[in-house]
Amino acid sequence: MASLLQYINFDDPALWISAVSIIFNPTFWNITARQEYHNKVLTRLFNGNAYYGCYALAVTIFSLGIIRDLLYERALRTQPTHPALLHPLLKPLAAALFTSGNVLVLSSMWALGVTGTYLGDYFGILMDTMVTGFPFNVTKSPMYWGSTMSFLASALWFGKPAGLALTGLVYAAYWVALKFEDPFTAEIYAKRERARAAGKKN
Numbered sequence: 001m002a003s004l005l006q007y008i009n010f011d012d013p014a015l016w017i018s019a020v021s022i023i024f025n026p027t028f029w030n031i032t033a034r035q036e037y038h039n040k041v042l043t044r045l046f047n048g049n050a051y052y053g054c055y056a057l058a059v060t061i062f063s064l065g066i067i068r069d070l071l072y073e074r075a076l077r078t079q080p081t082h083p084a085l086l087h088p089l090l091k092p093l094a095a096a097l098f099t100s101g102n103v104l105v106l107s108s109m110w111a112l113g114v115t116g117t118y119l120g121d122y123f124g125i126l127m128d129t130m131v132t133g134f135p136f137n138v139t140k141s142p143m144y145w146g147s148t149m150s151f152l153a154s155a156l157w158f159g160k161p162a163g164l165a166l167t168g169l170v171y172a173a174y175w176v177a178l179k180f181e182d183p184f185t186a187e188i189y190a191k192r193e194r195a196r197a198a199g200k201k202n
Helices: 013-039 041-045 050-077 090-117 142-158 161-201
Strands: none
Touching: 013 041, 013 050, 013 161, 041 050, 050 090, 050 142, 050 161, 090 142, 142 161
């Protein structure tokens, strides 16, 4: 570990800018989604149309993701390479991780659709039933862990210890986000089921 840390240039501003973007993104969309759920901020902004509000948030989150990825790539470009990470076997491993990660991300987006992917449930746009097929039968959060796999793949492909450190930060940021998102989302759907049950009794 000490050897890897010696190959990270902590004085490089690009490293810290990338780190800030990694932490900012899930923090931003969680705060924004909670504000929408409690106060209908985006829905009111779009004249009461929850779908337009959700689409606007989707475009924003997607754009922030592109910026985050570009900042990560820029940070890797300026960081030292570790000789041990240039082992020939790491290239195919990186390619497999990148491919698998993107399969998880893209297939989950396909299964959920735009509103399901981009926090539509906070806008009151709920799915009829929970998606349990692929890739959700592999992991409960395929977009998050697929994205983490892609970050790790890039770090290994270019042999950058800084990339490994930033990947760890991605993992931590998503782990914390899920601690807030999963219970909240579960309660949104549980509330709907309670309302349905009450309606049937009446």
